[in-house]
Amino acid sequence: MNETRAEVLVVGAGPAGLATAASLAAEGVRFELVDAHGTAGGAYARAYGPMELASPARYNALPGLAIEPAGEYMSVAEYAAYLARYAAHHRLEPRRARLRAVAPAGSTFETTFDETAATSSYRFVVVATGMFDFPKTARIEGLESSTLETCHVARWPGAAAFRGRRLLIVGAATSAVEIAEECGRAGIPVTLAARGARVKRFPQRVLGRDIHDYLVRLERLPRFTMRSFCAGSESLPGTEMGFADFQRRGLIRIRDRVARVDARTVTFVDGAREDFDAAVLATGYRYETDFLPDAVARAAVSRQPLADANESRSWPGLFVMGMPCARGLASPFLRGIAQDAPRVAGRIRRRLEASHAH
DSSP states (O other): OOOOOSSSEEEESSHHHHHHHHHHHHTTTEEEEEEESTTTTGGGGTTTTTTSSSSOOGGBTTTBBOOSSSSSSSSSHHHHHHHHHHHHHTTTTEEEEEEEEEEEETTTEEEEEEEEEEEEESSEEEEESSSSBBOOOOBBBBTTOOOSEEEEEOOOGGGGGGGTSSSEEEEEEHHHHHHHHHHHHHHHHHEEEGGGGOOOOOSSTTEEETTHHHHHHHTTTTTTOOOOOOOOOOOOOOEEESSSHHTTTTSSSEOOOOEEETTTTEEESSSOEOSSEEEEEOOOOOOOOOSSSSSSBBBBOOBOOOOTTTTESSSSTTEEESSSSSSSSTTTTTHHHHHHEEEEEEEHHHHHHHHHHH
16 A cells, blocks of 8 residues: 555656656645655766766756856756755655556545555556666677677666777767767777668757757757657757767768677778777667556657656656656757646646645
């Protein structure tokens, strides 16, 4: 049973879960916050700290606590520290628990967790599990049996770990660009394998302003203008922070995608072959909501629950946070989370008040 008598279950203690929990508290709604790792910060608390967030710090604050960065941008480690302060400021203490299943039961949801056989009931469930704990694997013939030292970018150890080694980066979007540029700054040459030998990137600054100052305006467009992004079939470009210069200097080479791997020899689709010592898979992430049954409608590619105004199209009362197009185009980004969380909390509070009035 639900010992706390909480009316809302918030699943995940990353930025989306923390922002939702803080907003529910501000609305006077009782909630329980659970997280598979039992700590605040989500994947940011475990990610490679020196990596710089692409968006300026002014777009990364969550409701109820400002960010006071040392500069225009902030590192992953600095943001993880901010999330820890945020949790302490709002007195958010996630309970360590892994959600096993959710099912509607009349006007409530019945939930079970891996840690106990007991069932808990909640009026509302908010899924804020994010994607950075769930890396996508690359399907490359021979890769698993090869002698290449291989890791996903989620476990990126830093450029220094590859000094003096032949490094292949598999990917063509945000993460691939970020780690290639980090290697370039360290003077470590890398090869990127990308479909069609094309790498997605846009300039960091346009007319003296960060590109995000323009993107936040485009994010006001209706969701149908970005159907492929909402479906999860469109990866985001990386931010140009020296990529072209490193390419001209020979520190970044771009090849077409990988066809197969034999031991340490990589064969590309154009037939070219080259030996490498290590490979980093910058192949993206997925939204993992296996605690929800197939009856819950999901996006065609990325498989996150489909939602309107952050509420599941299949199950009223089930909300999703921090996922593509859950409300608008900004929803998966930190700035969108900060906008969506108070709206979700307010909507839940009004529903509870209406039900109590009857």
